[in-house]
Amino acid sequence: MKWKTLRDFFWNRVYELAMEDRNIVAVIADMGAPALDSFRVNLPSQYIDVGIAEQNAISLSAGLSLGDKKPFVYAIAPFITLRCFEQIRVDLAAMDLPVTIVGVGAGMSYDDSGPTHHCVEDITVLSPLPNFYIHNISDPVMARAFADISVKFPHPNYVRLDRKVLPKIYPEDFSFDDGLSLLKEGNDCVIVATGNMVHRALEVSQILEARGISCGVIDVYEFPVNARLLLEFIAPVERVFTLEEHSLRGGLGSVVGEVMLDGAVSKPLYRMGIDTKKGFCYRYGGRNYLQKCLGLDPLTIAEKITTAFTGS
Amino acid sequence: MFHSFDEALLRRLEEKAKEIRLTVLDMCSQAGTGHVTSSFSCVEILVTLFYGGILKFDPTNPGWEDRDRFILSKGQASAILYPILADLGYFPKERLKRFCREDGSFGVHLQHDVPGAEITSGSLGHGLGIASGIALAGKMDRKLFMVFTLLGDGECYEGSVWEAAMFAAHNRLNNLVAIIDRNSLCVTNFTENMLELEPLDEKWRSFGWNVRTVNGHSFPQLLEALGDVRCRYSSRPTVIIARTVKGKGVSFMENVPLWHGAAPGGEEARKAREELMRSKTETK
Known part of the structure; x- marks a missing residue:
C-alpha cells in the first residue's frame, strides 16, 4: 500500500464533498494531487x-x-500565504469571507528545496489577522475532518499541511471543536506542540518517561489558540515547553507565552523552534538532518527538557 | 460614428454629474480629507453606469442575486461612490455628513459593509481579481448579471492586475467589463514620466481583451462604449480605457499631482464650488 500524505487525506475528502456540492470549487495554482486529477x-x-x-x-x-x-x-x-499576504488581509480577512486556503509544505517539509520553500514564518504573519483562522494539521484523521469543517467554516481559514506522511494519532470519530487537545497527561511538564512536531513531542515524552520525567503532550491545531483550555491543561504541571518547526518569533511559543502572561500564569516556559539568529537554513541532506541542525531532533529536545529539570 | 442619444438623458446626466461633484466637494471639504481629484476624474463614468441605464440594481435590495456588480477597485474614489449610493437610496444622505467623523460609519477608502459598496478596497490591484471571481461564479450558475470594475491607471502598475487580466481572458469572462480611469496621474507624478504605461490599449489587447478607448468625460462616448456590453457579442472580456482629467471641473486642481488625496478648504473650497456651479460637462 502506498502511504498517503495529509494532502491526500484532505483532498480526497474535499473531492467526495464536491461530488455532492457543486458550489465547492478547487482553485489551483499549478499544484497536483491524485484527488485533483479526479476533480x-x-x-x-x-x-x-x-x-x-x-x-x-x-x-x-x-x-x-x-x-x-x-x-x-x-x-x-x-507562496499561498506570504506572497499574497495583502490579498489575504484585505480580500479575505477584512471582508470575513469563508475561503479555505490550503498550503502544503508546512515547516521544513520541502527540506532540500532551500529557504524559498521552507515555510516557517506563516503563522507569525497570519496570526494577527482578525477573522482569520489557521488550522495546522497533525494527522490524517484531522486532515480529513478539516475538509468537512472547512466547507462549513464561516471565516477565512488556512489549512496548513505537512508534505510528508504523518502517522495517525486521533481516533476516526474525534471531534476537533476545541482547537487543541491533550494527547498525553504528565505530572511534571507538558510539551505544547503543533503540526508535525506533535509526533516529535510524543516520541520525546517516551524518552523522558524512561528518565523519570512525566511529560504530557498538547496538540495545538487552531490559531487563535483556545486560551481557556490551554491554561486548564497546563495548570497541573511545573514546567511548560513549546515545540514547533516554525520561527520562534511570533510562532506557537510566543502565542503560549502571551496566553500565560494574559492569564497571569507564572511558571517556567521554554520555547523550542527555529531560531532566526541562525539565519535562513541553507542546509541540505534531508529533513532529519535539518532538524538536527535546528536542534529539533528527539535527543536534543529530550536533553533540553532534562536539563531544565536537573539544571545541568 | 457615435449614436445620437436622447438630449433629455444627456442633460439629466450632466446635471447629475454637477450635483455629484458638488456633493463630493462638500463632503470632503467638511471632513478635511478625501480623494477629491481621483473622484472627479471618474464622475461621468459612474454617473453613466448608475444613471445612464447601464447597471441593473435595486437599492431596496442591495443583495439582489441578479444585480449587476460594480466593483470599485480604485477604492480611494469611495468619495464619489458613497454620494451616488446615498442619492439612489441605498442609505440616508445624512450619513454623508458624517464621512470620516467619529460618529460616522465610513471613511476615505471603500468599505464592504456600506450598502451597495460590494467590497472593501483601498489597496490597489485587488478589484479585477475579485470581479473575475464574481463573473466566473455567475457563469457557473448561468446567471445573466454583468460585473463592472473601475481601476485607476496607476493601479495598472500592480502585477496582480495582469494576473487577473490573463485569467479573465483565458476563461472567456465576457460578462466582465473593466473600466480604466486613465487620468495619467499617480500620487507624485504623471504616469508616462514615472514608468510608461502606454501603449495601454495594446497591452490589454495582447492579453486577450476587447479594448475600447473613449473620452471619459463624454456621456455620449461612455454610453456608446457601455451600451452594448450586455449583448456579449464576443467571448472576450471588455476593457474601456476612459481618458480623463484628474480633478476635472476645478481648474486649479486639474492635473496637479499635489492635489492627490487632498480636499480643498476655506477659500479654495469656495472657489471650487463656484467653478463647479458654472461648469458644463463635455457632451461630445
Missing part, C-alpha cells in the same frame, strides 16, 4: 486553474465566495 476529469467546472499566480488566486477566490461558491485555494504553503 479535473470528473468535476471540470469545479476545477479552476489560475497558473502560478497566488495573488490572483486569493482575489479570485474572494470573488467566487462573493458569488456564493466555496473556494479551496491550493498552492505551496509559503
Whole structure:
C-alpha cells in the first residue's frame, strides 16, 4: 500500500464533498494531487486553474465566495500565504469571507528545496489577522475532518499541511471543536506542540518517561489558540515547553507565552523552534538532518527538557 | 460614428454629474480629507453606469442575486461612490455628513459593509481579481448579471492586475467589463514620466481583451462604449480605457499631482464650488 500524505487525506475528502456540492470549487495554482486529477476529469467546472499566480488566486477566490461558491485555494504553503499576504488581509480577512486556503509544505517539509520553500514564518504573519483562522494539521484523521469543517467554516481559514506522511494519532470519530487537545497527561511538564512536531513531542515524552520525567503532550491545531483550555491543561504541571518547526518569533511559543502572561500564569516556559539568529537554513541532506541542525531532533529536545529539570 | 442619444438623458446626466461633484466637494471639504481629484476624474463614468441605464440594481435590495456588480477597485474614489449610493437610496444622505467623523460609519477608502459598496478596497490591484471571481461564479450558475470594475491607471502598475487580466481572458469572462480611469496621474507624478504605461490599449489587447478607448468625460462616448456590453457579442472580456482629467471641473486642481488625496478648504473650497456651479460637462 502506498502511504498517503495529509494532502491526500484532505483532498480526497474535499473531492467526495464536491461530488455532492457543486458550489465547492478547487482553485489551483499549478499544484497536483491524485484527488485533483479526479476533480479535473470528473468535476471540470469545479476545477479552476489560475497558473502560478497566488495573488490572483486569493482575489479570485474572494470573488467566487462573493458569488456564493466555496473556494479551496491550493498552492505551496509559503507562496499561498506570504506572497499574497495583502490579498489575504484585505480580500479575505477584512471582508470575513469563508475561503479555505490550503498550503502544503508546512515547516521544513520541502527540506532540500532551500529557504524559498521552507515555510516557517506563516503563522507569525497570519496570526494577527482578525477573522482569520489557521488550522495546522497533525494527522490524517484531522486532515480529513478539516475538509468537512472547512466547507462549513464561516471565516477565512488556512489549512496548513505537512508534505510528508504523518502517522495517525486521533481516533476516526474525534471531534476537533476545541482547537487543541491533550494527547498525553504528565505530572511534571507538558510539551505544547503543533503540526508535525506533535509526533516529535510524543516520541520525546517516551524518552523522558524512561528518565523519570512525566511529560504530557498538547496538540495545538487552531490559531487563535483556545486560551481557556490551554491554561486548564497546563495548570497541573511545573514546567511548560513549546515545540514547533516554525520561527520562534511570533510562532506557537510566543502565542503560549502571551496566553500565560494574559492569564497571569507564572511558571517556567521554554520555547523550542527555529531560531532566526541562525539565519535562513541553507542546509541540505534531508529533513532529519535539518532538524538536527535546528536542534529539533528527539535527543536534543529530550536533553533540553532534562536539563531544565536537573539544571545541568 | 457615435449614436445620437436622447438630449433629455444627456442633460439629466450632466446635471447629475454637477450635483455629484458638488456633493463630493462638500463632503470632503467638511471632513478635511478625501480623494477629491481621483473622484472627479471618474464622475461621468459612474454617473453613466448608475444613471445612464447601464447597471441593473435595486437599492431596496442591495443583495439582489441578479444585480449587476460594480466593483470599485480604485477604492480611494469611495468619495464619489458613497454620494451616488446615498442619492439612489441605498442609505440616508445624512450619513454623508458624517464621512470620516467619529460618529460616522465610513471613511476615505471603500468599505464592504456600506450598502451597495460590494467590497472593501483601498489597496490597489485587488478589484479585477475579485470581479473575475464574481463573473466566473455567475457563469457557473448561468446567471445573466454583468460585473463592472473601475481601476485607476496607476493601479495598472500592480502585477496582480495582469494576473487577473490573463485569467479573465483565458476563461472567456465576457460578462466582465473593466473600466480604466486613465487620468495619467499617480500620487507624485504623471504616469508616462514615472514608468510608461502606454501603449495601454495594446497591452490589454495582447492579453486577450476587447479594448475600447473613449473620452471619459463624454456621456455620449461612455454610453456608446457601455451600451452594448450586455449583448456579449464576443467571448472576450471588455476593457474601456476612459481618458480623463484628474480633478476635472476645478481648474486649479486639474492635473496637479499635489492635489492627490487632498480636499480643498476655506477659500479654495469656495472657489471650487463656484467653478463647479458654472461648469458644463463635455457632451461630445
